[in-house]
Amino acid sequence: MYLLHLEARDFRNYGELLVAPHPSLNIIRGQNAQGKSNFIEALYVSLRGCSYRATREADLIRWGKPCAVVGGIIKPGSEEADLSIRTLIHPDRKEIRVDGNPVRRGEIVERTGVVLFTPEDLWLIKGGPQGRRRFMDRELGLFSAGYFDDLQHCRRALSQRNALLRQRGGSRAENELWTEQVCRFGARILSARLKLLREYVPLVCRLFNRWTGGDLNIRYQSSVVISGIDNGALENSLLKAVVDREKEEHRFRQTLSGPHRDDLQFMINGHDARSFGSQGQQRAIILALKLAQIEFWQLRTGRQPVILLDDVLFELDEPRRRAVLDALRNRAQVFLTVGDAVFQSTDEHKSFHVVDGNLGEEG
């Protein structure tokens, strides 16, 4: 899968952006703060319909402009027709169209593949559990049919139940009703995560262990006792957890068990990498997670995702850099930002130069 054409208007510091990328390697040069990362972000938005770093939609819109537009034309596979995805961003809402028809975000995520590498990825290990849950929900969830809808229902059911807990009122029947909703959708999310991890985790560990000779283990830490991974068993586990923690929940007035409280734990040779891993080990885990994501894409869809590397390649030592470049050699389309120095590539590629929100093709 690759991007044939990218077009953006009033996106971040770009007034007008028109690019016809190379189907394999694209190198983006430029000094800091000229718009390299914004370009990577535009590529991401064109494929996903949302940003990975903006906290508000308004941040994506060029200063003083009413809205931003990002559009891409994608070649999904050799046999399939081109796909046109257009995202219109207003400060308060967003509209995504595929071939002119409005769609929900969940729908395009299931059709387009993108794997992103940024320096902030390290927070996946170092940061709080929220980032790791977001990784599971965003990057793995898309391989499970209906995951995004279930996740939305799950969050909404949680808000409803927590509201009821805060009000302290509610008849027994009403309390039971919202508990059932939370457990029903929570079980679906939990089940999907566990099934996806069962396939994905071995890919990550194999990569890590091959590079470092260490022994990586990834554990799903749940807020409930898991005895089986089908919906029914998990729903029972969740219901039981609610009963067990009833007093606590009434004291804190929120739902304390469920996928929204779970975490991933990375263990190297039996020790938690978050507290005991070296910077190098933590980087290696991230790299393994990302490269495994690419493999996962290929396994599940038979396609290559588009790969975006924002300022990460040169933070890696030589063997890791080679591991990345080797993994990317498989016909995938790659976008890579580098500093101002000219990057020598042996492969066929296109090179772009960014100065103050203007991107031009070189050579």
Added chain:
Amino acid sequence: MQYTRSIRRLIEELGKLPGIGPKTAQRLAYHLVTASPEVSTNLAAAIVEAREKLRYCSECADITEDDPCNMCRDERRSVRHICVVEQPRDVVALEKAHGFSGRYHVLHGSLSPMEGIGPERLTIDRLLERVRRGGVDEVILATNASLEGEATALYLAKVLKNLGVKVSRLAFGLPVGADLEYTDGRTLARAIEGRREV
């Protein structure tokens, strides 16, 4: 921009209506004060008349001029079937679909603790009373396919079953997230036809 006081008030009042943003409110306000005077006097009179004459039907809680409403007095409509909807506009949508010839019951919302809506804020008591009075064979739950609509249906199914009446649900699933009023007539008629007992 500075508005004169009365135009500002008009824009404010219009802006309180559902689905009307500041821009639309401004456009409507300027239209009303520049169009011929009858446009505004007719609109104002229609609003006042509707407010004065319309009330809730004491039977089905739909909005009506006469109490009980036309549908609750219509002898051709079967009293043995009650179709429960969230809003008066859902009754309109179902009537257009021509798939149902029983009586209706309007809840005026769905359960949502976030908005402070519990069972006591809906017309559930009145519905239970209608069923308790007897003569009802089946209650069809036609709340929206949203999380809240689905939860409301589950809640009603539980309390109604205690009364020994048959309870069924329209045949559409939750992921659709569809509101009744935006569902086309054919689909609605099919959803009533294929309703499942719960």
